[in-house]
Amino acid sequence: MAESENIYLVGLMGAGKTTIGRQLAKALKLPFYDSDKAIEERTGVDIPTIFEFEGEDGFRDREQKMIQQLAEMRGIVLATGGGAILREENRNILKKNGFIVYLQCSIDRIVERTRRDTQRPLLQTENPRARIETLFVQREPLYLSCADFKVDTGVMSSKDVVGRILEAYQSIHRN
Numbered sequence: 001m002a003e004s005e006n007i008y009l010v011g012l013m014g015a016g017k018t019t020i021g022r023q024l025a026k027a028l029k030l031p032f033y034d035s036d037k038a039i040e041e042r043t044g045v046d047i048p049t050i051f052e053f054e055g056e057d058g059f060r061d062r063e064q065k066m067i068q069q070l071a072e073m074r075g076i077v078l079a080t081g082g083g084a085i086l087r088e089e090n091r092n093i094l095k096k097n098g099f100i101v102y103l104q105c106s107i108d109r110i111v112e113r114t115r116r117d118t119q120r121p122l123l124q125t126e127n128p129r130a131r132i133e134t135l136f137v138q139r140e141p142l143y144l145s146c147a148d149f150k151v152d153t154g155v156m157s158s159k160d161v162v163g164r165i166l167e168a169y170q171s172i173h174r175n
Helices: 017-028 035-043 047-071 088-097 107-114 128-146 158-174
Strands: 007-010 032-034 077-079 099-104 149-152
Touching: 007 017, 007 088, 017 032, 017 077, 017 158, 032 035, 035 047, 035 077, 047 077, 047 088, 088 128, 099 128, 099 158, 107 128, 149 158
Parallel strands: 007 077, 007 099, 032 077, 099 149
Antiparallel strands: none
16 A cells, blocks of 8 residues: 555445445545546536547546546545546556555345436446446456455445445554
8 A cells, every 4th residue: 555545445336435435534534535426526517428428438538537636635535436447547546546445246236226326327228237247247357456455345234344444444554
């Protein structure tokens, strides 16, 4: 871990990055940021609109700039977008500037958590489950390659997940 106090949450959509991030930031008395929400605030439009007009590549360009800006801050908790780790530059920025937590979650739980969500452009398909399975296969090796710590958010309460992350973070931070 780098000499910063930033904590970055990575994982598939629906894994709980925003929920866990808010609770973690509160426990640590740190500011919380969500890269997707920051992009929406900056552009004045929602993520589906960006996807519609700029495509996924356009969105990923915006995401990369936002992660670069947020990672320059110190003492924050950041929930990244599920695909942020697709770009090597993002992985390198996160690795260099903080403690990365992979929020792992089963495909079944992610399907359950996202089934009514219309704000996830990648799931606006005939078969959202197949799409989630594809994303999992594509992204999990990348999450694992950059994570300092991994926790399964599908099998315990968010309070317990936060407790596990705090234990791991504090044990590394003390050394």
